[in-house]
Amino acid sequence: MPANTPVYLDHAATTPLSAAALAVMTRELARTGNPSSLHGAGRRAHMVVEEARETLAAAAGAHSSEVIFTSGGTEADNLAVKGLYWARNAADPRRRRILCSTVEHHAVLDTVEWLEAHQGAEAVWIPVDADGRLDLDVLGAEIARDPGSVALVAAMWANNEVGTVQPVAEAVALASAHGIPVHSDAVQAFTSVPVDFAASGLATMAVSGHKIGGPVGIGALFVGREVALAPLLHGGGHERALRSGTLNAAAAAAFARAAHDAAAALATESERLARLRDRLVAGVARAVPEAVLNGPDDAGHTGTRLPGNAHFTFPGCEGDSLLFMLDMMGIASSTGSACTAGVPRPSHVLLAMGRDEETARGSQRFTLGHTSGDSDVDALVAALPQAYARARKAGMAGHESSIRTAGTGFIS
């Protein structure tokens, strides 16, 4: 971490390029060639992309032919959810139901809502428990109610706000008994907890470059070889005609390098981050005893929570106020997700976990990554009492009447 940057505790929003990925990116940016071109420059770029495909596949336990490069996690989620819905619905028009957890990222949530509003889908929201963990009984019951009407199941691998790792294998077992494909958004889980696409039995799985030390603007969707998917971007027919658009060789190579390195270091790095996270949680408890940890504490490091994630409710203060106070003291954090900027809104994830609106609005997420160390945690713990006191004085900015949920129609 360069000396002039503040204490950065928002790695779940984006994390800096790793040195190795930056080196790969720099090398490839100095070259040119469209991977679709047949001449030497094109063939070389094509080779770079294919090597990246193999490297990325290996890091995720997939076959290289299962990798569809996209512009990022959001596009990968859109392609999976729309593509599966369209393909399954076209094969059998009875398949209209999308079973989706209530704590999905907006890239999945909003896509499901769009399919419901415009494409004849019926969204069925599967609740989570107080720790944000998917209710498998409800999922099982919804499948059993009428398996032939289910187009797909969407269950993220790990939540981006509270870090809860989901029972993906169990969800897949329930669905695959009926031949129902499951999509998982593994953007936060990939290289943070063990992720094996082949072993998971998932139909599709989304990952993103800039969350793991790769560049922004690249991601991938893993698509099982037998899975029928309709494309989202039409054109030249790149990526098995599932994703048209000139392939981004430099970004793909840098992404693959970051994925390879992070996957190789997963065991040691996840333990390092989990310990650092425990230290942060303990420090916050000392500094602000009123603070409440949201999500599983994973004290035994058994993988129930992302190792780099800590998420709290700070009673009686607006999350935005605390974020602002901390930022003025040189500490970058988040109220939950970077993707719901704008007016203060309670997190749909915390509401789904049964928190009331005021509790949901007083939340703060601290996420650790490859550049994080003890000094970052120490700085946060030192700053927190004063920042919290000031934020409390500012109080809750909104009134009940002005509170809006984060654009999710299922919470009313």
Added chain:
Amino acid sequence: MIYLDAAATTAVRPEILDTVWPLLTTEFGNPSSRHTVGETAARALDYARTLAAAVLGVRAGDIVFTSGGTESNNLALKGLALANPRGRHLVITAVEHSSVRETADYLVRHHGFALDVVPVDRHGRVEPGRVAAALRPDTTLLSVMAVNNEVGTIQPVAEAAAAARAVGALVHTDAVQAAGWMDLAPLAAATDALSVSGHKLGGLKGSGLLYLRGRLEAEPVLHGGGQERGRRSGTENVAGAVSTATALKLAAEASAGGAAEGYGRFLAEHVLQGLDGAALLTGHPTERVPGIVSFCFPGTSGEAVLLELERRGVVCSSGSACHAGSTDPSPVLLAMGYDADTAQTAVRLSFTRGVKEAEIAQAARATVAAVKAVAGL
């Protein structure tokens, strides 16, 4: 090696890499984050938006950054057509890029749109009168590319757009190949949406933009966090956006004259004279951008000519890179009336304003020699 395949992709310009370098390293924030690191990224994104808007002569709020030309074209057609369906009728030309053609086909197959494809003349140019004839009183959208990517022909966008607007239809133009050679402001003024790709101009791959006239409803292609005013979700690629905007600005600054304006004509004339009837210049004789020079060499194999050219140090292509590898003749050349055998012999040389005179001269000689070698002349 002389790289004359700029229409497929260009190298990143060094000054653009310098500009985006801090964004790839120290200033790495997510523009949607509300802390200082995020705000710095948001400012860089604002800068890119303002810069691009100035080149296009539009409001900054009307620029939507995308992952590239294909996504821009998808968003323009799907976004505008699905949000403003009117009579569910689309009009495109017979020489559009595959990302426009395939997207229009998708709207026909899945959303019940009717599609009229307006033919082009021998030079690849669409007659505005034929566009007008294809329009209906309730046409949804007309999409006319500004410059064809295979033969370089400039389309009469303003005239076609005027006819479309007269019936109340929206107008999109794929300006991916026009950028760098033409002033984009008049094109933006004449249309409701305009696509640009960064990597054809010395910007980063994976970045492009769509100008989308203010207040126009557009159904997003990518749903999620609501970035880009809800028109395009996904973490903004700030380095990519700055690279595309900077590329546009550098291209606009260079577009007033310059020696490169004459290179296309020189290349065409040298090859036509050198091969004395064995070469056909495809595309319009005058209404074309200098940076795309395309030929057919009847009786040869286009692939053999390309290999021979590469052996002589000149790298170019048969046409669209998106079509490369396909054994089918170019739909563009077929639409222009070339027979399949002749279309199979296509060779396209394309370059940016940064090309050197000596490179053009050498490529001209190499082309003549390569065709002679292949044809046994």
